[in-house]
Amino acid sequence: MLIRKGAGKRLISGSLVMKPQKKLPIVLKVFVPFFLLISGILMFLVCFEQIRIDKKLRLVSISSAPRSLCQGYQFSKSETGYVHYPQPSNYKREECACTPVRYFAIISMQRSGSGWFETLLNSHENISSNGEIFQIFERRSNISAIKRILDRVYNLDFYTSAAKNECTAAVGIKWMLNQGLLDNYDDIVEYFVRRGISAIFIFRRNLLRRMVSQIANDFDRDFKQLNGTHKSHVHTIQEAEVLARFKPTINATNLVSKLDWTNEYIAAALQKMKRVPHLVVYYEDVIKNSSVLLDVQHFLGVPQKVLFSKQIKIHRKPLRDQIENWDEVYHALNGTRYESFLYDDYKI
Ligand SMILES: *[C@@H]1O[C@H](CO)[C@@H](O)[C@H](O)[C@H]1NC(C)=O
Ligand SMILES: *[C@@H]1O[C@H](CO)[C@@H](O)[C@H](O)[C@H]1NC(C)=O
Ligand SMILES: *[C@@H]1O[C@H](CO)[C@@H](O)[C@H](O)[C@H]1NC(C)=O
Ligand SMILES: *[C@@H]1O[C@H](CO)[C@@H](O)[C@H](O)[C@H]1NC(C)=O
Ligand SMILES: *[C@@H]1O[C@H](CO)[C@@H](O)[C@H](O)[C@H]1NC(C)=O
Numbered sequence: 001m002l003i004r005k006g007a008g009k010r011l012i013s014g015s016l017v018m019k020p021q022k023k024l025p026i027v028l029k030v031f032v033p034f035f036l037l038i039s040g041i042l043m044f045l046v047c048f049e050q051i052r053i054d055k056k057l058r059l060v061s062i063s064s065a066p067r068s069l070c071q072g073y074q075f076s077k078s079e080t081g082y083v084h085y086p087q088p089s090n091y092k093r094e095e096c097a098c099t100p101v102r103y104f105a106i107i108s109m110q111r112s113g114s115g116w117f118e119t120l121l122n123s124h125e126n127i128s129s130n131g132e133i134f135q136i137f138e139r140r141s142n143i144s145a146i147k148r149i150l151d152r153v154y155n156l157d158f159y160t161s162a163a164k165n166e167c168t169a170a171v172g173i174k175w176m177l178n179q180g181l182l183d184n185y186d187d188i189v190e191y192f193v194r195r196g197i198s199a200i201f202i203f204r205r206n207l208l209r210r211m212v213s214q215i216a217n218d219f220d221r222d223f224k225q226l227n228g229t230h231k232s233h234v235h236t237i238q239e240a241e242v243l244a245r246f247k248p249t250i251n252a253t254n255l256v257s258k259l260d261w262t263n264e265y266i267a268a269a270l271q272k273m274k275r276v277p278h279l280v281v282y283y284e285d286v287i288k289n290s291s292v293l294l295d296v297q298h299f300l301g302v303p304q305k306v307l308f309s310k311q312i313k314i315h316r317k318p319l320r321d322q323i324e325n326w327d328e329v330y331h332a333l334n335g336t337r338y339e340s341f342l343y344d345d346y347k348i
Protein backbone atom coordinates (compact mmCIF):
# COMPACT_ATOMS: atom_id res chain seq x y z
CA MET A 1 0.00 0.00 0.00
CA LEU A 2 2.63 2.46 1.15
CA ILE A 3 4.93 1.68 -1.74
CA ARG A 4 2.15 2.29 -4.26
CA LYS A 5 1.28 5.66 -2.77
CA GLY A 6 4.90 6.76 -2.97
CA ALA A 7 5.19 5.60 -6.55
CA GLY A 8 2.00 7.44 -7.50
CA LYS A 9 3.32 10.66 -6.06
CA ARG A 10 6.48 10.37 -8.07
CA LEU A 11 4.52 9.93 -11.28
CA ILE A 12 2.28 12.92 -10.54
CA SER A 13 5.19 15.21 -9.88
CA GLY A 14 6.68 13.93 -13.15
CA SER A 15 3.69 15.26 -15.10
CA LEU A 16 3.79 18.55 -13.18
CA VAL A 17 7.30 19.18 -14.38
CA MET A 18 6.00 19.14 -17.93
CA LYS A 19 3.53 22.01 -17.15
CA PRO A 20 1.17 20.90 -19.96
CA GLN A 21 -1.70 23.52 -19.56
CA LYS A 22 -3.69 23.51 -22.84
CA LYS A 23 -2.48 20.18 -24.10
CA LEU A 24 -3.63 18.53 -20.88
CA PRO A 25 -6.32 16.29 -22.46
CA ILE A 26 -3.89 14.83 -25.02
CA VAL A 27 -1.29 14.28 -22.38
CA LEU A 28 -3.89 12.52 -20.28
CA LYS A 29 -5.00 10.36 -23.22
CA VAL A 30 -1.45 9.23 -23.81
CA PHE A 31 -0.38 8.87 -20.22
CA VAL A 32 -3.40 7.54 -18.36
CA PRO A 33 -3.11 4.05 -19.86
CA PHE A 34 0.60 4.28 -19.18
CA PHE A 35 -0.06 5.18 -15.53
CA LEU A 36 -2.45 2.28 -15.22
CA LEU A 37 0.10 -0.09 -16.68
CA ILE A 38 2.81 1.13 -14.31
CA SER A 39 0.50 0.90 -11.28
CA GLY A 40 -0.44 -2.61 -12.34
CA ILE A 41 3.19 -3.61 -12.53
CA LEU A 42 3.92 -2.00 -9.18
CA MET A 43 1.01 -3.81 -7.54
CA PHE A 44 2.26 -7.08 -8.94
CA LEU A 45 5.77 -6.36 -7.64
CA VAL A 46 4.46 -5.53 -4.16
CA CYS A 47 2.51 -8.79 -4.01
CA PHE A 48 5.46 -10.72 -5.35
CA GLU A 49 7.74 -9.23 -2.70
CA GLN A 50 5.20 -10.23 -0.04
CA ILE A 51 5.24 -13.79 -1.30
CA ARG A 52 9.01 -13.78 -1.31
CA ILE A 53 9.19 -12.57 2.29
CA ASP A 54 6.73 -15.24 3.39
CA LYS A 55 8.74 -17.87 1.60
CA LYS A 56 11.92 -16.56 3.21
CA LEU A 57 10.49 -16.85 6.71
CA ARG A 58 9.31 -20.35 5.95
CA LEU A 59 12.72 -21.36 4.63
CA VAL A 60 14.47 -20.02 7.69
CA SER A 61 12.11 -21.82 9.99
CA ILE A 62 12.62 -25.21 8.36
CA SER A 63 15.42 -25.96 10.76
CA SER A 64 14.07 -23.64 13.40
CA ALA A 65 12.94 -24.96 16.71
CA PRO A 66 11.00 -22.13 18.33
CA ARG A 67 9.23 -21.15 15.14
CA SER A 68 7.00 -18.51 16.69
CA LEU A 69 9.74 -17.04 18.88
CA CYS A 70 12.34 -16.45 16.19
CA GLN A 71 10.14 -14.81 13.54
CA GLY A 72 11.68 -11.40 14.10
CA TYR A 73 14.90 -12.45 12.41
CA GLN A 74 15.29 -11.79 8.71
CA PHE A 75 18.05 -12.71 6.33
CA SER A 76 18.89 -11.75 2.82
CA LYS A 77 17.86 -14.32 0.25
CA SER A 78 21.42 -15.52 -0.27
CA GLU A 79 21.67 -16.38 3.42
CA THR A 80 18.62 -18.58 3.80
CA GLY A 81 19.76 -22.15 3.94
CA TYR A 82 22.96 -21.07 5.67
CA VAL A 83 21.41 -20.08 8.98
CA HIS A 84 20.16 -22.79 11.25
CA TYR A 85 18.45 -23.28 14.57
CA PRO A 86 19.92 -26.53 15.86
CA GLN A 87 18.16 -28.34 18.68
CA PRO A 88 20.80 -30.24 20.66
CA SER A 89 19.47 -33.49 22.06
CA ASN A 90 21.14 -33.16 25.45
CA TYR A 91 20.39 -29.60 26.46
CA LYS A 92 18.28 -26.60 25.58
CA ARG A 93 19.80 -23.55 23.93
CA GLU A 94 17.49 -21.44 26.09
CA GLU A 95 18.28 -17.74 25.72
CA CYS A 96 20.38 -18.60 22.65
CA ALA A 97 17.56 -20.54 20.97
CA CYS A 98 16.89 -17.68 18.57
CA THR A 99 20.56 -17.03 17.80
CA PRO A 100 20.93 -18.38 14.28
CA VAL A 101 23.93 -20.63 13.77
CA ARG A 102 26.18 -20.90 10.72
CA TYR A 103 27.97 -24.17 9.97
CA PHE A 104 31.56 -24.16 8.76
CA ALA A 105 34.64 -26.33 8.35
CA ILE A 106 38.22 -25.08 8.28
CA ILE A 107 39.84 -27.19 5.57
CA SER A 108 43.59 -27.37 5.36
CA MET A 109 46.79 -29.40 5.21
CA GLN A 110 49.15 -30.18 8.07
CA ARG A 111 51.58 -27.39 9.01
CA SER A 112 49.72 -24.64 7.18
CA GLY A 113 48.83 -22.45 10.12
CA SER A 114 45.33 -23.82 10.55
CA GLY A 115 45.88 -24.59 14.25
CA TRP A 116 46.79 -20.99 14.92
CA PHE A 117 43.95 -19.81 12.71
CA GLU A 118 41.48 -21.92 14.66
CA THR A 119 42.64 -20.53 18.01
CA LEU A 120 42.06 -17.06 16.57
CA LEU A 121 38.50 -17.97 15.60
CA ASN A 122 37.85 -19.57 18.96
CA SER A 123 38.82 -16.33 20.70
CA HIS A 124 35.55 -14.95 19.33
CA GLU A 125 32.74 -15.36 21.85
CA ASN A 126 30.29 -16.53 19.21
CA ILE A 127 32.50 -19.00 17.32
CA SER A 128 33.04 -22.56 18.38
CA SER A 129 35.44 -24.64 16.30
CA ASN A 130 35.92 -28.15 17.65
CA GLY A 131 39.42 -28.92 16.42
CA GLU A 132 40.74 -31.73 14.29
CA ILE A 133 38.12 -34.27 15.30
CA PHE A 134 38.85 -36.59 12.36
CA GLN A 135 42.39 -37.15 13.56
CA ILE A 136 40.88 -40.21 15.27
CA PHE A 137 40.75 -42.92 12.65
CA GLU A 138 37.51 -44.68 13.69
CA ARG A 139 35.60 -41.46 13.17
CA ARG A 140 36.57 -41.38 9.51
CA SER A 141 36.77 -45.10 8.72
CA ASN A 142 33.75 -44.88 6.40
CA ILE A 143 31.32 -42.25 5.18
CA SER A 144 28.53 -43.24 7.55
CA ALA A 145 30.87 -42.84 10.52
CA ILE A 146 31.89 -39.41 9.16
CA LYS A 147 28.30 -38.28 8.69
CA ARG A 148 27.33 -39.46 12.17
CA ILE A 149 30.07 -37.29 13.68
CA LEU A 150 29.17 -34.30 11.46
CA ASP A 151 25.51 -34.61 12.46
CA ARG A 152 26.52 -34.36 16.10
CA VAL A 153 28.86 -31.42 15.53
CA TYR A 154 26.32 -29.34 13.62
CA ASN A 155 23.53 -30.23 16.01
CA LEU A 156 25.74 -28.77 18.79
CA ASP A 157 25.91 -32.20 20.40
CA PHE A 158 29.66 -32.72 20.13
CA TYR A 159 31.48 -31.51 23.23
CA THR A 160 35.04 -30.25 23.11
CA SER A 161 36.95 -27.55 24.91
CA ALA A 162 35.68 -25.16 22.20
CA ALA A 163 32.23 -25.15 23.82
CA LYS A 164 31.23 -21.70 24.99
CA ASN A 165 28.94 -20.24 27.61
CA GLU A 166 28.08 -17.54 25.10
CA CYS A 167 25.60 -17.91 22.27
CA THR A 168 27.26 -19.84 19.48
CA ALA A 169 26.58 -18.20 16.13
CA ALA A 170 29.05 -20.28 14.11
CA VAL A 171 30.03 -23.87 14.78
CA GLY A 172 32.66 -25.85 12.97
CA ILE A 173 35.62 -28.19 12.91
CA LYS A 174 39.10 -28.29 11.47
CA TRP A 175 39.57 -30.92 8.82
CA MET A 176 42.74 -31.92 7.00
CA LEU A 177 42.35 -32.93 3.36
CA ASN A 178 44.03 -36.28 4.05
CA GLN A 179 41.72 -37.18 6.95
CA GLY A 180 39.08 -38.98 4.92
CA LEU A 181 37.96 -35.75 3.29
CA LEU A 182 39.33 -36.16 -0.23
CA ASP A 183 38.78 -39.93 -0.12
CA ASN A 184 35.04 -39.34 0.36
CA TYR A 185 34.72 -35.97 -1.30
CA ASP A 186 31.61 -36.79 -3.37
CA ASP A 187 29.51 -37.68 -0.36
CA ILE A 188 30.98 -34.93 1.77
CA VAL A 189 30.33 -32.21 -0.81
CA GLU A 190 26.75 -33.47 -1.11
CA TYR A 191 26.40 -33.38 2.69
CA PHE A 192 27.87 -29.86 2.94
CA VAL A 193 25.63 -28.51 0.20
CA ARG A 194 22.51 -30.18 1.58
CA ARG A 195 23.10 -29.01 5.13
CA GLY A 196 24.29 -25.50 4.24
CA ILE A 197 27.86 -25.87 5.52
CA SER A 198 30.53 -23.50 4.23
CA ALA A 199 34.26 -24.07 4.00
CA ILE A 200 37.18 -21.87 4.92
CA PHE A 201 40.26 -23.18 3.15
CA ILE A 202 43.52 -22.11 4.70
CA PHE A 203 46.73 -22.80 2.84
CA ARG A 204 50.26 -21.61 3.01
CA ARG A 205 51.75 -19.70 0.12
CA ASN A 206 55.34 -20.54 1.03
CA LEU A 207 55.40 -24.31 0.69
CA LEU A 208 59.13 -24.42 1.47
CA ARG A 209 58.47 -23.02 4.94
CA ARG A 210 55.69 -25.53 5.30
CA MET A 211 58.18 -28.28 4.45
CA VAL A 212 60.58 -27.06 7.14
CA SER A 213 57.76 -27.06 9.67
CA GLN A 214 56.67 -30.52 8.60
CA ILE A 215 60.12 -32.12 8.83
CA ALA A 216 60.79 -30.43 12.16
CA ASN A 217 57.45 -31.57 13.54
CA ASP A 218 58.13 -35.16 12.44
CA PHE A 219 61.53 -34.95 14.09
CA ASP A 220 59.99 -33.76 17.36
CA ARG A 221 57.42 -36.55 17.24
CA ASP A 222 60.35 -38.96 17.54
CA PHE A 223 62.69 -36.92 19.75
CA LYS A 224 60.21 -35.08 22.00
CA GLN A 225 62.49 -32.15 22.63
CA LEU A 226 60.33 -30.40 25.21
CA ASN A 227 61.01 -32.44 28.33
CA GLY A 228 59.93 -35.64 26.64
CA THR A 229 56.62 -34.35 25.25
CA HIS A 230 55.91 -33.89 21.58
CA LYS A 231 54.36 -30.52 20.81
CA SER A 232 53.05 -29.37 17.45
CA HIS A 233 52.18 -25.91 18.77
CA VAL A 234 53.79 -23.89 21.53
CA HIS A 235 52.84 -21.02 23.80
CA THR A 236 56.19 -19.54 24.84
CA ILE A 237 59.19 -18.14 22.99
CA GLN A 238 61.45 -20.48 24.97
CA GLU A 239 59.58 -23.55 23.70
CA ALA A 240 59.65 -22.15 20.16
CA GLU A 241 63.43 -21.70 20.41
CA VAL A 242 63.96 -25.28 21.58
CA LEU A 243 61.92 -26.66 18.67
CA ALA A 244 63.54 -24.35 16.11
CA ARG A 245 67.06 -25.50 17.07
CA PHE A 246 66.67 -28.52 14.80
CA LYS A 247 67.55 -27.60 11.22
CA PRO A 248 65.99 -29.89 8.62
CA THR A 249 67.92 -31.18 5.64
CA ILE A 250 65.77 -31.03 2.55
CA ASN A 251 66.32 -33.34 -0.40
CA ALA A 252 67.11 -30.84 -3.15
CA THR A 253 66.94 -33.44 -5.94
CA ASN A 254 63.18 -33.85 -5.89
CA LEU A 255 62.31 -30.55 -4.22
CA VAL A 256 60.74 -28.88 -7.24
CA SER A 257 58.66 -31.94 -8.09
CA LYS A 258 57.49 -32.21 -4.47
CA LEU A 259 56.40 -28.58 -4.51
CA ASP A 260 54.62 -29.19 -7.82
CA TRP A 261 52.85 -32.17 -6.32
CA THR A 262 51.60 -30.12 -3.35
CA ASN A 263 50.37 -27.32 -5.60
CA GLU A 264 48.47 -29.79 -7.75
CA TYR A 265 47.02 -31.49 -4.68
CA ILE A 266 45.65 -28.16 -3.44
CA ALA A 267 44.27 -27.19 -6.86
CA ALA A 268 42.57 -30.58 -7.21
CA ALA A 269 41.03 -30.28 -3.75
CA LEU A 270 39.60 -26.85 -4.54
CA GLN A 271 38.23 -28.20 -7.79
CA LYS A 272 36.57 -31.17 -6.09
CA MET A 273 34.96 -28.98 -3.43
CA LYS A 274 34.04 -26.01 -5.60
CA ARG A 275 30.28 -26.52 -5.11
CA VAL A 276 30.65 -25.78 -1.42
CA PRO A 277 30.39 -22.04 -0.64
CA HIS A 278 33.89 -21.16 0.48
CA LEU A 279 36.56 -18.65 1.30
CA VAL A 280 40.24 -19.27 0.54
CA VAL A 281 42.63 -17.76 3.05
CA TYR A 282 46.43 -17.80 3.07
CA TYR A 283 48.39 -18.04 6.29
CA GLU A 284 50.81 -15.32 5.23
CA ASP A 285 47.93 -12.94 4.52
CA VAL A 286 46.42 -13.55 7.95
CA ILE A 287 49.79 -12.55 9.46
CA LYS A 288 50.29 -9.49 7.27
CA ASN A 289 46.83 -8.12 6.73
CA SER A 290 44.38 -7.65 9.57
CA SER A 291 41.42 -7.18 7.24
CA VAL A 292 41.58 -10.85 6.28
CA LEU A 293 40.24 -11.85 9.71
CA LEU A 294 37.48 -9.29 9.31
CA ASP A 295 36.55 -10.93 6.00
CA VAL A 296 36.47 -14.31 7.71
CA GLN A 297 34.16 -13.01 10.45
CA HIS A 298 31.92 -11.42 7.85
CA PHE A 299 31.83 -14.72 5.97
CA LEU A 300 30.76 -16.48 9.17
CA GLY A 301 28.11 -13.86 9.88
CA VAL A 302 29.46 -12.99 13.33
CA PRO A 303 30.07 -9.50 14.73
CA GLN A 304 33.60 -8.32 13.87
CA LYS A 305 36.04 -8.44 16.80
CA VAL A 306 39.79 -8.28 17.31
CA LEU A 307 40.86 -11.93 17.52
CA PHE A 308 43.86 -13.24 19.43
CA SER A 309 45.83 -16.41 19.96
CA LYS A 310 48.30 -17.51 22.61
CA GLN A 311 50.20 -19.65 20.14
CA ILE A 312 53.75 -18.63 19.29
CA LYS A 313 55.29 -19.15 15.89
CA ILE A 314 58.04 -21.80 16.04
CA HIS A 315 60.25 -20.99 13.04
CA ARG A 316 60.83 -17.29 13.43
CA LYS A 317 64.18 -16.87 11.69
CA PRO A 318 64.92 -16.34 7.99
CA LEU A 319 64.84 -19.62 6.09
CA ARG A 320 68.57 -19.59 5.38
CA ASP A 321 69.16 -20.02 9.12
CA GLN A 322 66.68 -22.84 9.41
CA ILE A 323 67.70 -25.22 6.65
CA GLU A 324 70.80 -27.34 7.15
CA ASN A 325 71.66 -27.61 3.43
CA TRP A 326 70.64 -24.07 2.51
CA ASP A 327 73.04 -23.78 -0.45
CA GLU A 328 71.65 -26.88 -2.14
CA VAL A 329 68.09 -25.79 -1.58
CA TYR A 330 68.90 -22.29 -2.81
CA HIS A 331 70.35 -23.60 -6.06
CA ALA A 332 67.50 -26.02 -6.55
CA LEU A 333 64.97 -23.19 -6.42
CA ASN A 334 66.89 -20.17 -7.75
CA GLY A 335 65.49 -19.29 -11.16
CA THR A 336 62.47 -21.58 -10.79
CA ARG A 337 58.83 -20.61 -10.25
CA TYR A 338 59.42 -21.24 -6.56
CA GLU A 339 62.29 -18.78 -6.22
CA SER A 340 60.20 -16.41 -4.10
CA PHE A 341 59.95 -19.09 -1.41
CA LEU A 342 63.64 -18.43 -0.67
CA TYR A 343 62.99 -14.89 0.46
CA ASP A 344 61.23 -13.65 3.54
CA ASP A 345 57.72 -12.68 2.75
CA TYR A 346 56.72 -11.42 6.16
CA LYS A 347 58.11 -10.08 9.42
CA ILE A 348 56.90 -11.24 12.80
C1 LIG B 1 31.84 -47.67 9.73
O1 LIG B 1 32.78 -47.43 10.77
C2 LIG B 1 32.27 -47.60 12.07
C3 LIG B 1 33.32 -47.13 13.05
O2 LIG B 1 34.59 -47.57 12.71
C4 LIG B 1 31.87 -49.06 12.25
O3 LIG B 1 31.34 -49.28 13.55
C5 LIG B 1 30.83 -49.42 11.21
O4 LIG B 1 30.53 -50.82 11.28
C6 LIG B 1 31.33 -49.10 9.81
N1 LIG B 1 30.23 -49.26 8.88
C7 LIG B 1 30.40 -49.77 7.67
C8 LIG B 1 29.18 -49.81 6.82
O5 LIG B 1 31.47 -50.20 7.30
C1 LIG C 1 27.23 -13.59 20.93
O1 LIG C 1 27.20 -14.05 22.27
C2 LIG C 1 26.63 -13.11 23.15
C3 LIG C 1 26.80 -13.66 24.57
O2 LIG C 1 26.13 -14.86 24.74
C4 LIG C 1 25.17 -12.89 22.80
O3 LIG C 1 24.62 -11.92 23.66
C5 LIG C 1 25.08 -12.40 21.36
O4 LIG C 1 23.73 -12.31 20.98
C6 LIG C 1 25.81 -13.36 20.45
N1 LIG C 1 25.86 -12.75 19.13
C7 LIG C 1 25.46 -13.38 18.05
C8 LIG C 1 25.56 -12.66 16.76
O5 LIG C 1 25.02 -14.50 18.10
C1 LIG D 1 61.41 -28.75 31.47
O1 LIG D 1 60.97 -28.92 32.78
C2 LIG D 1 61.62 -28.07 33.72
C3 LIG D 1 61.19 -28.46 35.11
O2 LIG D 1 59.87 -28.92 35.11
C4 LIG D 1 61.26 -26.61 33.42
O3 LIG D 1 61.88 -25.74 34.33
C5 LIG D 1 61.71 -26.32 32.01
O4 LIG D 1 61.31 -25.01 31.64
C6 LIG D 1 61.13 -27.32 31.03
N1 LIG D 1 61.76 -27.09 29.74
C7 LIG D 1 61.06 -26.98 28.63
C8 LIG D 1 61.84 -26.73 27.40
O5 LIG D 1 59.83 -27.09 28.60
C1 LIG E 1 66.50 -37.56 -2.79
O1 LIG E 1 65.49 -37.83 -3.76
C2 LIG E 1 65.96 -38.63 -4.84
C3 LIG E 1 64.86 -38.67 -5.87
O2 LIG E 1 63.63 -39.00 -5.28
C4 LIG E 1 66.33 -39.99 -4.32
O3 LIG E 1 66.81 -40.79 -5.37
C5 LIG E 1 67.44 -39.82 -3.27
O4 LIG E 1 67.74 -41.07 -2.68
C6 LIG E 1 67.01 -38.86 -2.18
N1 LIG E 1 68.13 -38.57 -1.33
C7 LIG E 1 68.10 -38.73 0.00
C8 LIG E 1 69.32 -38.36 0.75
O5 LIG E 1 67.10 -39.13 0.57
C1 LIG F 1 44.24 -6.89 2.71
O1 LIG F 1 43.18 -7.78 2.46
C2 LIG F 1 42.05 -7.20 1.82
C3 LIG F 1 41.01 -8.25 1.69
O2 LIG F 1 40.77 -8.81 2.92
C4 LIG F 1 42.46 -6.67 0.47
O3 LIG F 1 41.35 -6.05 -0.13
C5 LIG F 1 43.59 -5.69 0.63
O4 LIG F 1 44.04 -5.28 -0.64
C6 LIG F 1 44.74 -6.33 1.39
N1 LIG F 1 45.77 -5.33 1.65
C7 LIG F 1 47.04 -5.56 1.36
C8 LIG F 1 47.99 -4.47 1.71
O5 LIG F 1 47.42 -6.60 0.85
Ligand SMILES: *[C@@H]1O[C@H](CO)[C@@H](O)[C@H](O)[C@H]1NC(C)=O
Pocket (backbone or CB within 6 Å): 334, 335
Ligand atom coordinates in the same frame (compact mmCIF):
# COMPACT_ATOMS: atom_id res chain seq x y z
C1 LIG G 1 70.33 -17.19 -9.20
O1 LIG G 1 69.94 -17.34 -10.55
C2 LIG G 1 70.27 -16.24 -11.37
C3 LIG G 1 69.75 -16.49 -12.76
O2 LIG G 1 68.44 -16.93 -12.70
C4 LIG G 1 71.77 -16.02 -11.39
O3 LIG G 1 72.08 -14.87 -12.15
C5 LIG G 1 72.28 -15.86 -9.98
O4 LIG G 1 73.69 -15.79 -9.98
C6 LIG G 1 71.84 -17.03 -9.12
N1 LIG G 1 72.25 -16.77 -7.75
C7 LIG G 1 73.17 -17.49 -7.14
C8 LIG G 1 73.57 -17.04 -5.75
O5 LIG G 1 73.63 -18.48 -7.63
